[in-house]
Amino acid sequence: MRKSWAEYKREARKRERVRQLALERALNASVFKEAFSEYCRENKRTGFGAHFLILGSKWWDFGQDDGIEPLDPSEIDEDDQAAAFNSLGKAELVLSLLEDVVATLAHDISDFKRSEIEARIEEVKKSGLTGPNSKAALDELELLKKMRHNLNKRVRRTLPSTRAAG
Template identity: 85%
Template sequence: MRKSWAEYKREARKRERDEQLARERQLNTSVFRKAFSDFFKEDNRTGFGSHYLILGSKWWDFSEDDGIEPLDPSEIDEDDQTAAFNSLGKAEVVLSVLEDVVDTLARDISDFKRSEIEARIDEVKRSGLTGPNSKASLDELERLKKMRHNLNKRVRRTLPQTKAAG
């Protein structure tokens, strides 16, 4: 049976995603040489552990109509504490905290990759852009600059609307 245009397009998109994933994996060894853990230690990044002090125990359980129980009550502000008195309020606070976690982790990963790309750009510039490998060096420099430019872009993820007030 003959494939429809939509099936061909779906397969092409899957191939593109697979190729992009393979290129990203290859970068983990060629461009991103320093361990991510070393980056965290050197830059004194705290990560997002403090966010989970807000969530506390059983933050994922919405089967009972109880509020949020933070591990450290000083980490949560008073407005969030009063809003999270039942399971719906708790779910909204959890969503807000998890959005902060995603934003923090994404920023950390982006900063790490940007610093590694900058280090590779400096290496290419130090190696010299003249000589028999000058074209390859220039191509590598342009590729690294494009990667750095892509990291400066913001990505938009769409989520279902959770605010009902009109």
């Protein structure tokens, strides 16, 4: 049976995603030379430890109709504690906290990659853009600038709505 245009297009998009992923992995070794752990240590990235102090024990268990049990009650404000008295409130609070964790981690990774790309751009500029390797240096500079531009883009991920208020 013949493939439809949509099937060809889906396969082409999948091949492009795989190609982009392979390119990203190859760049990880050549562009991102400093370890992410060093970057976090040097820049005093706090991460998201406070979020997990709020989540506490059994935050993933919604089978019982109990509320949130934070490890450190001083980390959670009274309104959130009052709203998370049952399994639905706990699930909504967990969702909110995990969204914050994802945003924090994405911001940290983006800042790290941006700083590494900037360092590689400076290295290319210092090495000089003239001479026998000038074409390769210009190509590398263009690739690095494109990567920097892609990091400045915002990405939207769609989630199902959890707000039922009219």
